[in-house]
Amino acid sequence: MIAHSFTGEVFGPAQRLHGATYVVDATFRRPTLDENNIVVDIGLATQQLGGVLKTLNYRNLDEEPDFAGVNTSTEYLARVIADRLADAVHAGALGDGARGLAGIAVTLRESHVAWATYERGL
Amino acid sequence: MIAHSFTGEVFGPAQRLHGATYVVDATFRRPTLDENNIVVDIGLATQQLGGVLKTLNYRNLDEEPDFAGVNTSTEYLARVIADRLADAVHAGALGDGARGLAGIAVTLRESHVAWATYERGL
Amino acid sequence: MIAHSFTGEVFGPAQRLHGATYVVDATFRRPTLDENNIVVDIGLATQQLGGVLKTLNYRNLDEEPDFAGVNTSTEYLARVIADRLADAVHAGALGDGARGLAGIAVTLRESHVAWATYERGL
Amino acid sequence: MIAHSFTGEVFGPAQRLHGATYVVDATFRRPTLDENNIVVDIGLATQQLGGVLKTLNYRNLDEEPDFAGVNTSTEYLARVIADRLADAVHAGALGDGARGLAGIAVTLRESHVAWATYERGL
Amino acid sequence: MIAHSFTGEVFGPAQRLHGATYVVDATFRRPTLDENNIVVDIGLATQQLGGVLKTLNYRNLDEEPDFAGVNTSTEYLARVIADRLADAVHAGALGDGARGLAGIAVTLRESHVAWATYERGL
Amino acid sequence: MIAHSFTGEVFGPAQRLHGATYVVDATFRRPTLDENNIVVDIGLATQQLGGVLKTLNYRNLDEEPDFAGVNTSTEYLARVIADRLADAVHAGALGDGARGLAGIAVTLRESHVAWATYERGL
Numbered sequence: 001m002i003a004h005s006f007t008g009e010v011f012g013p014a015q016r017l018h019g020a021t022y023v024v025d026a027t028f029r030r031p032t033l034d035e036n037n038i039v040v041d042i043g044l045a046t047q048q049l050g051g052v053l054k055t056l057n058y059r060n061l062d063e064e065p066d067f068a069g070v071n072t073s074t075e076y077l078a079r080v081i082a083d084r085l086a087d088a089v090h091a092g093a094l095g096d097g098a099r100g101l102a103g104i105a106v107t108l109r110e111s112h113v114a115w116a117t118y119e120r121g122l
Numbered sequence: 123m124i125a126h127s128f129t130g131e132v133f134g135p136a137q138r139l140h141g142a143t144y145v146v147d148a149t150f151r152r153p154t155l156d157e158n159n160i161v162v163d164i165g166l167a168t169q170q171l172g173g174v175l176k177t178l179n180y181r182n183l184d185e186e187p188d189f190a191g192v193n194t195s196t197e198y199l200a201r202v203i204a205d206r207l208a209d210a211v212h213a214g215a216l217g218d219g220a221r222g223l224a225g226i227a228v229t230l231r232e233s234h235v236a237w238a239t240y241e242r243g244l
Numbered sequence: 245m246i247a248h249s250f251t252g253e254v255f256g257p258a259q260r261l262h263g264a265t266y267v268v269d270a271t272f273r274r275p276t277l278d279e280n281n282i283v284v285d286i287g288l289a290t291q292q293l294g295g296v297l298k299t300l301n302y303r304n305l306d307e308e309p310d311f312a313g314v315n316t317s318t319e320y321l322a323r324v325i326a327d328r329l330a331d332a333v334h335a336g337a338l339g340d341g342a343r344g345l346a347g348i349a350v351t352l353r354e355s356h357v358a359w360a361t362y363e364r365g366l
Numbered sequence: 367m368i369a370h371s372f373t374g375e376v377f378g379p380a381q382r383l384h385g386a387t388y389v390v391d392a393t394f395r396r397p398t399l400d401e402n403n404i405v406v407d408i409g410l411a412t413q414q415l416g417g418v419l420k421t422l423n424y425r426n427l428d429e430e431p432d433f434a435g436v437n438t439s440t441e442y443l444a445r446v447i448a449d450r451l452a453d454a455v456h457a458g459a460l461g462d463g464a465r466g467l468a469g470i471a472v473t474l475r476e477s478h479v480a481w482a483t484y485e486r487g488l
Numbered sequence: 489m490i491a492h493s494f495t496g497e498v499f500g501p502a503q504r505l506h507g508a509t510y511v512v513d514a515t516f517r518r519p520t521l522d523e524n525n526i527v528v529d530i531g532l533a534t535q536q537l538g539g540v541l542k543t544l545n546y547r548n549l550d551e552e553p554d555f556a557g558v559n560t561s562t563e564y565l566a567r568v569i570a571d572r573l574a575d576a577v578h579a580g581a582l583g584d585g586a587r588g589l590a591g592i593a594v595t596l597r598e599s600h601v602a603w604a605t606y607e608r609g610l
Numbered sequence: 611m612i613a614h615s616f617t618g619e620v621f622g623p624a625q626r627l628h629g630a631t632y633v634v635d636a637t638f639r640r641p642t643l644d645e646n647n648i649v650v651d652i653g654l655a656t657q658q659l660g661g662v663l664k665t666l667n668y669r670n671l672d673e674e675p676d677f678a679g680v681n682t683s684t685e686y687l688a689r690v691i692a693d694r695l696a697d698a699v700h701a702g703a704l705g706d707g708a709r710g711l712a713g714i715a716v717t718l719r720e721s722h723v724a725w726a727t728y729e730r731g732l
Contacts, residue, residue: 001232003125003141003182008524010583012531013180019125019141021233036618037681042724043622058135060125071525095620110123111143112356114530130402132461134409158252159315164358165256193403217254234722236408245598247491247507247548257546263491263507265599280374281437286480287378302501304491339376354489355509367720369613369629369670379668385613385629387721424623426613476611477631478600496646498705500653559647602652 004061004072011071017062022077022108024053026085029104034097041095048088052081074108078118082106086122126183126194133193139184144199144230146175148207151226156219163217170210174203196230200240204228208244248305248316255315261306266321266352268297270329273348278341285339292332296325318352322362326350330366370427370438377437383428388443388474390419392451395470400463407461414454418447440474444484448472452488492549492560499559505550510565510596512541514573517592522585529583536576540569562596566606570594577610614671614682621681627672632687632718634663636695639714644707651705658698662691684718688728692716696732 003019026049028040061072070076082104089098101122109115125141148171150162183194192198204226211220227241247263270293272284305316314320326348333342345366353359369385392415394406427438436442448470455464467488475481491507514537516528549560558564570592577586589610597603613629636659638650671682680686692714699708711732719725 001136001140001142003139006524010524010526010529010531010585014123016180017125017182018123018180019143020123021141021143023234033683033685036616036620037683037686038620039685039726041620043620058138058140060139073521073525075521075527076525097620112145116527128402132402132404132407132409132463155317155319158250158254159317159320160254161319161360163254165254195399195403197399197405198403219254238405245502245506245508247505258489260546261491261548262489262546263509264489265507265509267600277439277441280372280376281439281442282376283441283482285376287376302504302506304505341376356511367624367628367630369627380611382668383613383670384611384668385631386611387629387631389722424626424628426627478633494646498646498648498651498653498707561643561647563643563649564647604649 001057002059002061002072006071006073008071017060020074020110022074022110024049024081025107025109026081027105027107028098028101030100030102032100034100036097038097040098040101044094044098045085048085048093049081052084052088056081073116074110074114075116075118078106078108078116079120081108082118082120086120089122123179124181124183124194128193128195130193139182142196142232144196144232146171146203147229147231148203149227149229150220150223152222152224154222156222158219160219162220162223166216166220167207170207170215171203174206174210178203195238196232196236197238197240200228200230200238201242203230204240204242208242211244245301246303246305246316250315250317252315261304264318264354266318266354268293268325269351269353270325271349271351272342272345274344274346276344278344280341282341284342284345288338288342289329292329292337293325296328296332300325317360318354318358319360319362322350322352322360323364325352326362326364330364333366367423368425368427368438372437372439374437383426386440386476388440388476390415390447391473391475392447393471393473394464394467396466396468398466400466402463404463406464406467410460410464411451414451414459415447418450418454422447439482440476440480441482441484444472444474444482445486447474448484448486452486455488489545490547490549490560494559494561496559505548508562508598510562510598512537512569513595513597514569515593515595516586516589518588518590520588522588524585526585528586528589532582532586533573536573536581537569540572540576544569561604562598562602563604563606566594566596566604567608569596570606570608574608574610611667612669612671612682616681616683618681627670630684630720632684632720634659634691635717635719636691637715637717638708638711640710640712642710644710646707648707650708650711654704654708655695658695658703659691662694662698666691683726684720684724685726685728688716688718688726689730691718692728692730696730699732 001021005017006014030039061067085104103121105117105119107115107117123143127139128136152161183189207226223244225243227239229237229239231237245265249261250258274283305311329348347365349361349363351359351361367387371383372380396405427433451470469487471483471485473481473483489509493505494502518527549555573592591609593605593607595603595605611631615627616624640649671677695714713731715727715729717725717727
């Protein structure tokens with residue numbers, strides 16, 4: 001649940017400071033299941049995703065140093081979250097089984113009519 | 123899609139400036155249908171609800187004079203919108219058929235796990 | 245999944261022959277559960293609701309004798325279905341336990357932004 | 367995510383040991399908002415509901431002493447959860463503001479086509 | 489919200505004149521974001537999609553010259569809409585940024601249990 | 611609506627006998643539509659999917675010989691169902707038109723926050 005504003009005429013009234021709820025889903029992909037018959041440890045994945053979101057939630061993104069001069073669009077934020085989750089996978093934070101993951105996608109739904117997904121390999 | 127902050131320890135991290143998407147539903151209630159077999163003219167109702175939302179959307183509610191010193195909680199905003207729609211009904215903006223409406227409820231969904239509804243008579 | 249048209253200027257372009265998918269939910273209400281700890285036999289209720297819908301589905305309602313000269317609005321159809329289910333309850337088609345039901349509500353969702361509910365006692 | 371079986375011919379194949387995911391929503395109702403402009407402290411409410419669910423989740427309800435000889439139907443479980451939340455309200459676990467609550471409703475959705483709600487006063 | 493009928497025994501009762509609500513989503517895909525950090529101008533995309541849908545909404549497709557002798561199945565209509573949006577992209581109606589789009593997908597949901605998607609390059 | 615337990619520390623409390631509702635969607639993919647302008651006969655597809663689910667529904671999977679010694683995770687069950695549907699396609703049970711299908715995906719949603727999809731060629 002963040003506040004932010006956008007720069008650029010294309011954004012119309014969204015150039016004003018406003019806000020959004022993002023419901024965030026992470027999807028993990030792999031060619032074959034691990035030895036436990038799962039794609040990923042959903043407990044660890046939920047925990048890591050929660051950790052990433054905690055650094056963004058209840059904030060005014062216009063004042064976050066990480067995003068200085070950046071349009072924090074839904075699609076941009078999807079990439080930020082996917083990249084941070086990918087870092088967590090590579091660091092082993094999703095368990096050893098997660099080393100067999102082939103890709104990740106993060107979807108941010110800002111309402112029932114607008115969402116963005118960023119997909120990348122692992 | 124509004125920005126706002128809350129005052130009061132009960133709000134925890136939501137005391138910071140943050141934001142929310144509200145998906146807004148209005149429900150109209152009456153004991154019997156009008157002569158066209160409808161509860162309300164859905165075209166006019168959508169138009170009036172859209173007009174009310176336009177005065178709130180893409181704004182920082184902390185800076186709106188109408189809400190000075192007020193916690194613009196989801197439940198409070200549901201009441202504001204319901205009352206403004208009720209005014210529109212009484213002013214005839216939803217058509218003559220709408221004069222037979224008995225009640226109105228406005229629901230604001232801020233995410234898939236949190237919502238508030240305000241119900242009132244007409 | 246029905247076709248129909250409406251009579252009356254209030255309906256605008258919906259005066260033309262068009263159509264709709266209605267996703268239909270029936271809700272049953274009672275003060276205390278029956279001896280099996282249930283509100284209603286969901287199998288029988290689904291069967292009876294399915295039977296009612298079969299008489300309406302894949303039809304042009306403008307040509308159904310039951311609806312001659314009637315605007316088959318979403319709210320009107322909700323009542324038709326609720327009344328037919330109420331008849332089934334009274335006839336014992338939902339089982340003996342259903343005789344303790346106090347009320348029924350039928351909701352027709354015609355899209356993600358429009359729906360109507362009809363509620364009645366039993 | 368519980369396992370259970372039912373006793374009674376009305377349940378058909380659900381007399382066998384099977385299971386269900388219940389997505390649980392709690393709704394709180396009051397005539398006027400508290401001094402913070404809210405119905406209830408959503409953080410405390412979520413915490414208390416989570417605590418109630420933790421005593422039920424990932425279990426075979428047939429083996430829980432609390433439910434010996436009971437059909438743990440969706441509607442029955444909705445009442446169990448509502449009553450436990452009501453106890454929490456009365457014990458002050460949802461905060462002082464929650465003492466102004468007038469009612470509570472608990473909905474368990476077991477799939478996209480079946481759910482049950484239990485409503486009670488406070 | 490269209491009326492139509494189908495030709496072919498495979499369609500069973502849907503050979504009769506009936507109707508459907510289609511909830512239509514368009515998804516745009518590109519390898520990298522544009523200079524504003526967005527995939528597409530969602531305002532222009534919504535406007536163009538709305539323009540395409542306006543030519544189909546509240547009609548009996550059996551009487552539209554464009555669809556003479558054609559089974560206007562959900563999957564067929566998804567293609568029609570995707571192709572018309574692709575034409576709009578190529579004509580510049582979604583803005584200069586949209587020239588970097590790589591693909592488009594259109595999904596029509598006719599109910600909670602049936603939908604079709606058509607995907608194509610741009 | 612199945613009961614099952616899991617083997618492996620990664621599953622935490624889900625090592626106990628518990629249960630789940632799976633809402634199951636099957637998606638069929640092909641490069642061009644068949645002569646009726648459809649991807650697949652949705653009636654036959656629903657019937658075949660229903661037949662596959664009937665062999666799993668209202669059961670304790672721990673006691674099914676087919677799954678002896680297997681973690682019947684959501685992702686594993688998605689594959690089982692997809693493979694059985696693929697067999698049905700190859701056996702002609704989805705009609706001659708279905709011989710042009712290129713792929714199939716099966717999604718099992720166990721709640722509003724957890725799901726798994728298995729995709730394969732045909």
